[in-house]
Amino acid sequence: MKLAISGKGGVGKTTFAALLIRALDADGKQVLAIDADPDANLAAAVGIPAGRDMVPIAQMKELVAERTGAQPGNIGGYFKLNPRVDDLPESLSACLNNIKVMRLGGVQKGGSGCICPESTLLRALIRHVVLARDEVVVMDMEAGIEHLGRGTAKNVDKLIVVVEPGRRSIDTAVHIRQLAGEIDLKNIFVVGNKIRSSKDEDFLKKHLSGFQFLGFLPYDPQLIEADLEGVSPFDAQTEAKAVVSGMLKKIEQH
Amino acid sequence: MKLAISGKGGVGKTTFAALLIRALDADGKQVLAIDADPDANLAAAVGIPAGRDMVPIAQMKELVAERTGAQPGNIGGYFKLNPRVDDLPESLSACLNNIKVMRLGGVQKGGSGCICPESTLLRALIRHVVLARDEVVVMDMEAGIEHLGRGTAKNVDKLIVVVEPGRRSIDTAVHIRQLAGEIDLKNIFVVGNKIRSSKDEDFLKKHLSGFQFLGFLPYDPQLIEADLEGVSPFDAQTEAKAVVSGMLKKIEQH
Numbered sequence: 345m346k347l348a349i350s351g352k353g354g355v356g357k358t359t360f361a362a363l364l365i366r367a368l369d370a371d372g373k374q375v376l377a378i379d380a381d382p383d384a385n386l387a388a389a390v391g392i393p394a395g396r397d398m399v400p401i402a403q404m405k406e407l408v409a410e411r412t413g414a415q416p417g418n419i420g421g422y423f424k425l426n427p428r429v430d431d432l433p434e435s436l437s438a439c440l441n442n443i444k445v446m447r448l449g450g451v452q453k454g455g456s457g458c459i460c461p462e463s464t465l466l467r468a469l470i471r472h473v474v475l476a477r478d479e480v481v482v483m484d485m486e487a488g489i490e491h492l493g494r495g496t497a498k499n500v501d502k503l504i505v506v507v508e509p510g511r512r513s514i515d516t517a518v519h520i521r522q523l524a525g526e527i528d529l530k531n532i533f534v535v536g537n538k539i540r541s542s543k544d545e546d547f548l549k550k551h552l553s554g555f556q557f558l559g560f561l562p563y564d565p566q567l568i569e570a571d572l573e574g575v576s577p578f579d580a581q582t583e584a585k586a587v588v589s590g591m592l593k594k595i596e597q598h
Numbered sequence: 599m600k601l602a603i604s605g606k607g608g609v610g611k612t613t614f615a616a617l618l619i620r621a622l623d624a625d626g627k628q629v630l631a632i633d634a635d636p637d638a639n640l641a642a643a644v645g646i647p648a649g650r651d652m653v654p655i656a657q658m659k660e661l662v663a664e665r666t667g668a669q670p671g672n673i674g675g676y677f678k679l680n681p682r683v684d685d686l687p688e689s690l691s692a693c694l695n696n697i698k699v700m701r702l703g704g705v706q707k708g709g710s711g712c713i714c715p716e717s718t719l720l721r722a723l724i725r726h727v728v729l730a731r732d733e734v735v736v737m738d739m740e741a742g743i744e745h746l747g748r749g750t751a752k753n754v755d756k757l758i759v760v761v762e763p764g765r766r767s768i769d770t771a772v773h774i775r776q777l778a779g780e781i782d783l784k785n786i787f788v789v790g791n792k793i794r795s796s797k798d799e800d801f802l803k804k805h806l807s808g809f810q811f812l813g814f815l816p817y818d819p820q821l822i823e824a825d826l827e828g829v830s831p832f833d834a835q836t837e838a839k840a841v842v843s844g845m846l847k848k849i850e851q852h
Contacts, residue, residue, distance in 0.1 A: 352637050353741070354608005383606050383741045385766055487607070487637045510825050512612070512639055540819070547826055565794070571764050572801055
């Protein structure tokens with residue numbers, strides 16, 4: 345099973361991804377977790393404190409140069425568009441139980457055909473983990489889904505968009521659906537986060553009426569406290585853990 | 599006065615920027631507001647409902663082609679590195695009172711010398727508004743400050759980083775300071791947002807001890823309600839308005 349998680353910055357993508365990954369692990373699954381949001385730290389959220397210091401692969405200049413043949417700082421030079429990446433999940437992951445976490449860093453966005461060695465390496469790696477790995481793959485992505493090409497996208501089983509009660513998170517969800525449509529990624533679910541009351545749920549259902557909802561997570565100060573204390577949301581006293589386990593069953597059934 | 603606002607996605611950059619812009623306007627200043635965060639909508643937050651439908655300049659393919667001479671979809675072709683932009687603030691802004699808002703969209707990030715026509719146009723525009731305009735300029739930027747080159751940065755009077763009680767917003771603030779250092783942008787202030795108690799303030803002060811704090815904004819459900827109702831935070835019943843007006847005095851004195 346290959347899952348991609350997206351949504352506006354700050355809505356709780358990484359918290360949700362960490363809860364889902366730990367729930368899969370508790371279920372006995374092998375999980376390959378991909379941190380593709382330069383603004384997040386999935387390894388720390390999963391509960392690997394050393395993950396805080398992981399260098400994103402996009403910033404490993406020597407690795408990027410070695411694998412792509414690119415000369416750093418060289419504009420418009422030649423480099424391999426299909427670099428070797430199959431050994432990287434083993435050699436560049438932080439581990440906990442049955443979970444491997446890889447930290448990718450940022451990829452170049454959109455633009456009129458702009459291609460860089462770093463983003464070529466990251467996209468090759470994403471293609472590899474989606475197409476060729478046996479583990480359950482969970483990808484924590486940015487507000488867009490620029491890491492996914494068309495060939496990769498059709499092997500992503502589900503795209504889960506996290507939203508909060510707020511207009512811009514809704515705008516982002518609509519934009520992500522549009523991008524997903526362009527690469528034929530159709531199986532999209534929404535998770536409502538930071539829900540304070542049924543009014544918040546109604547607001548999201550009303551403004552995202554064309555979307556399929558996976559469920560809702562409550563606004564929970566315990567999750568903020570856990571973050572401040574450097575504790576994984578899965579190890580905190582929170583209702584969210586049970587809610588996400590329920591969502592996982594729904595994901596597996598669909 | 600030229601101000602840049604940055605911080606992790608979701609911390610409240612745009613809410614703070616909108617409050618600051620409206621406070622400047624109420625003070626009788628001419629303001630040029632730059633929305634450089636593809637995940638935000640500054641015009642709507644300022645209180646221009648039609649701003650919701652503004653097309654970001656980075657997505658105006660014909661304009662980009664006309665000004666840079668680039669052929670859309672052409673990889674590695676030639677284009678102008680110094681396109682004309684001085685007429686754009688007048689022709690491509692949404693207006694309210696003394697405020698003009700321009701929506702830029704995303705710029706290509708980092709990478710090993712990757713340059714695209716869109717980002718060339720956006721950077722030229724930012725350079726123009728920072729170096730050549732008389733208005734007070736307020737820029738709502740992404741988690742990074744990639745829009746700023748070294749020559750532009752030295753004319754930015756203050757970089758304000760918005761943080762919330764959360765580890766990743768702190769990581770982002772530290773990262774932004776590092777990026778700022780690389781382009782000699784030194785006058786950095788921090789605004790703490792979504793503060794629930796003095797404990798939250800203490801957490802931020804402890805983890806950002808090397809930073810200068812401009813002040814703290816309370817966690818305020820009224821701001822969420824205003825957003826859900828499509829009302830500018832400046833037009834909501836909220837303490838934040840007075841707090842930001844106080845911060846503005848501090849900014850002007852420094």
